[in-house]
Amino acid sequence: MNFLSISSHVVHGYVGNKSINIAIQYKPNVENIDLINTIQLNVHPKFINDNKSVASIAASKYDPEIIVNDIISKSLKTFLNCKYDCLIISYFNNNIGLDLLSKNLYKFEQSVKIVDPIMGDNGKIYCNPLLISAYKNMITNNEIDCLLPNQFELELLTDNSESTAIKDLLYYKDLIKQFHSKYPKVQNLIITSVELNPKENYILISNKTTVKKIKLTNYYEDTIIYGCGDLFTGLLAYEYTQNKNTKNIFEIVRSVVFAVQLMIKKSIHFRIALNEVVGIDNKPSSYRYQLNGLDLVNCIDDFLAKSSEQIIKDNETIFINKYQVDTL
Numbered sequence: 001m002n003f004l005s006i007s008s009h010v011v012h013g014y015v016g017n018k019s020i021n022i023a024i025q026y027k028p029n030v031e032n033i034d035l036i037n038t039i040q041l042n043v044h045p046k047f048i049n050d051n052k053s054v055a056s057i058a059a060s061k062y063d064p065e066i067i068v069n070d071i072i073s074k075s076l077k078t079f080l081n082c083k084y085d086c087l088i089i090s091y092f093n094n095n096i097g098l099d100l101l102s103k104n105l106y107k108f109e110q111s112v113k114i115v116d117p118i119m120g121d122n123g124k125i126y127c128n129p130l131l132i133s134a135y136k137n138m139i140t141n142n143e144i145d146c147l148l149p150n151q152f153e154l155e156l157l158t159d160n161s162e163s164t165a166i167k168d169l170l171y172y173k174d175l176i177k178q179f180h181s182k183y184p185k186v187q188n189l190i191i192t193s194v195e196l197n198p199k200e201n202y203i204l205i206s207n208k209t210t211v212k213k214i215k216l217t218n219y220y221e222d223t224i225i226y227g228c229g230d231l232f233t234g235l236l237a238y239e240y241t242q243n244k245n246t247k248n249i250f251e252i253v254r255s256v257v258f259a260v261q262l263m264i265k266k267s268i269h270f271r272i273a274l275n276e277v278v279g280i281d282n283k284p285s286s287y288r289y290q291l292n293g294l295d296l297v298n299c300i301d302d303f304l305a306k307s308s309e310q311i312i313k314d315n316e317t318i319f320i321n322k323y324q325v326d327t328l
Contacts, residue, residue, distance in 0.1 A: 064097025
């Protein structure tokens with residue numbers, strides 16, 4: 001299988017394309033993964049060192065028209081005639097580039113398309129606001145296999161970001177129904193984080209007929225963990241492309257959640273204690289630790305080079321009781 005991932009790049013650490021790449025490149029049946037970086041950062045923007053200092057970010061942005069017209073269309077598709085089993089669209093903070101890419105997705109007609117619409121989190125938009133309409137246009141006009149928004153991004157896509165409704169599971173079930181009605185070309189919706197309170201976190205999964213949930217346990221609720229989202233995206237892209245004809249989306253997501261949990265457990269000793277943590281709107285946060293990134297190099301042999309079936313077999317006694325998929 002061949003993959004193309006469009007996302008960010010960090011020089012230090014495993015976030016963005018570096019995380020997606022390592023999630024995929026060692027897996028069985030992978031021939032190649034190509035990477036297009038939409039921006040280069042020195043480290044993750046929230047990186048904190050041992051002295052509790054937040055990193056100063058150096059950023060180099062790339063011309064979106066060169067990325068789409070020259071690199072993708074002229075070089076990869078026309079000159080090299082690259083055929084990809086899966087296209088991953090992640091961090092692309094430029095509405096012009098995203099619109100150009102959307103218009104060129106017909107060239108990837110035979111490819112699985114995995115889209116992580118990175119726009120914001122925790123009620124805050126941290127991208128160019130014009131991206132919201134660009135993502136809406138993309139998923140309206142193109143067949144998308146899996147869309148991976150967080151809870152706030154789902155609200156943005158369904159025009160519910162200002163909602164004052166009680167945000168319980170029934171609220172999100174209704175949003176999912178709205179979403180599938182509005183965007184019928186999206187086959188599977190995976191809401192990667194639904195936090196009802198610090199102790200109650202879910203992943204919600206839906207196709208056009210069924211909505212299910214996975215309750216996250218032992219995910220270190222007191223710790224901010226960076227890089228998990230990109231790792232999840234990479235693993236989901238691999239598992240879906242590999243198994244889409246033999247497994248349903250609910251089985252696939254469950255196996256990915258389990259693998260990520262095992263890698264968090266292997267990396268958690270690197271977390272840094274935070275003496276004073278302030279959350280949204282300067283309110284006290286429940287987080288007491290920060291993990292700048294997962295120890296993915298040391299996860300290669302145990303997890304990243306193995307199929308989900310082998311990971312489950314190696315950890316069968318844990319898996320049986322973990323992350324049950326329940327109807328919402």
